[in-house]
Amino acid sequence: MKRGFLVAAGAAVTLLAGPRARAQGVGEACAASYEQAQQLVRDRALLRARAELRLCASSCPATLARDCRSWSERVERDMPSVALSATSAEGHAPGRVRVLLDGAPLVEAIPNAAIEVDPGRHTLTFEDMAGTRVVAVVTVSPGDKALPIAVRFPAAGPPSAAAPVRQRWPLAIAGAGAVALGVGAFLGIKGHLDRSELRGRCAPTCRADEVEAIDLTWKAGAISAGAGLLAAGAGAMLYFQLDPAAPAATGAGLSFSPGGPWLSMIGSF
Template sequence: MNRGLLVACSAAFTLLTGSRARAQGVGEMCAASYEQAQQLVRDRALQRARAELRLCVSSCPAALAHDCQSWSEMVERDMPSVALSATSADGGAPGRVRVLLDGALLVDALPMGPVEVDPGRHTLTFEDAAGTRVVAVVTLAPGDKALPITVRFPAAAPRAPAGSAAPVRQRWPLVLAGAGVVALGVGAFLGIKGHIDRGELRSRCAPDCPADEVEAIDLAWKIGAISAGLGLVAAGTGALLYFQLDPAAPAAPAAGVALSPGVALSPGGAALSLRGSF
């Protein structure tokens, strides 16, 4: 008999302790949601406040739950919403469009009905399937309902065919001018070398220098003159075509530009001087 009484008392104590623990847990949850909901309402974070108020209504005693229910009705009344829509450049449907709210995904596709958004200033980014974006900045006041937000996507820029070359005016005139500059350099080098070789030959054997050595220097001068002449024509033609084909390019400089000894470009034409005597 005493043993049965002891078991009964132990069971009653366990139930009482568990009830108090559960009551204490419910009380802490109620207090946290009750306070947090009020702060969120003050901060106009209405969507988060709504979740806390629902928790408050379900976990608090009747008096506190009544307060939370009243605040919940106020939140529902003040919660703004937007009606999102978009059109393509020609006024048609742009296809699938997703919308970001302040950088975070709001909807993955334009909804049929309004979408709730907290009050305040927001950046709405509409993005179509091609990745084109249109940004709208809106300020929502408490109580704004189904505020229409409509954007129009711009016309897609024409794409160049795959593998197409750059505009001719930007490429081949420059290639021609570059080749001309190289040829001018070769001609100038041969001219300078011939001048040096001639001086050495004159100091060594003039006026009875070997004919083959004189002919070698003369041949180098001729090749240099031809190279420089062709280079001058190519460089001048390339530069002229580039500036004529590109109206936005600046005018060629008026002053002559010295390229190397004996070679010069000027507005009045071109000249090449490679001469000497033995």
């Protein structure tokens, strides 16, 4: 009933406000605040309406100022407020909690006093120092005073240490494979250089032990490279299986031929 009377009175005054203000020869600030305040009341934007009514009361002639003071009293009666509170999952004070009203900052810390808000449906977002958020959707009616709005933050989950460990050991396998692959490449190249040097020095009458040493170097390189390639491939495969979101990577492979070692690149994108 009270709200209906206020809206009806505002609508009636709006029709008369312009002519009445012009008839009294008031300034633009007075006329604007006199009319804007009534529109804001009809829109239930009471916080802004109060500011306009204060301007009207201080800048308008006595007759109009009396109207604004009367409307201001009604706005104060209808102005709702909310009493905010928050607790941790264990029921303790969660420390400093900032609150957003409909996405805009409201307070940086919950105060002890109630906070005035416009009537209507609002979304209140509570955020603690750890960044955890709790959202409350409430409807505040005109005349509600210190409407209690209490939230409880959820319990913090245990730290997810398994995921990093799970991701590290496949990388360790792939890293060891890369090292073995590098050793294989080095031995293969060394064997190739030693064979070239031996050919130039004593072929075809080189000693058997010198030829055998080069052959052993190549075999060791091939074994190391093969093991490294398998380890690098296995590590990469395990990593991508454990983390499907990880991007595909390029791999390296080493192959041997009678003409010497060859390094090739394989991968998917």
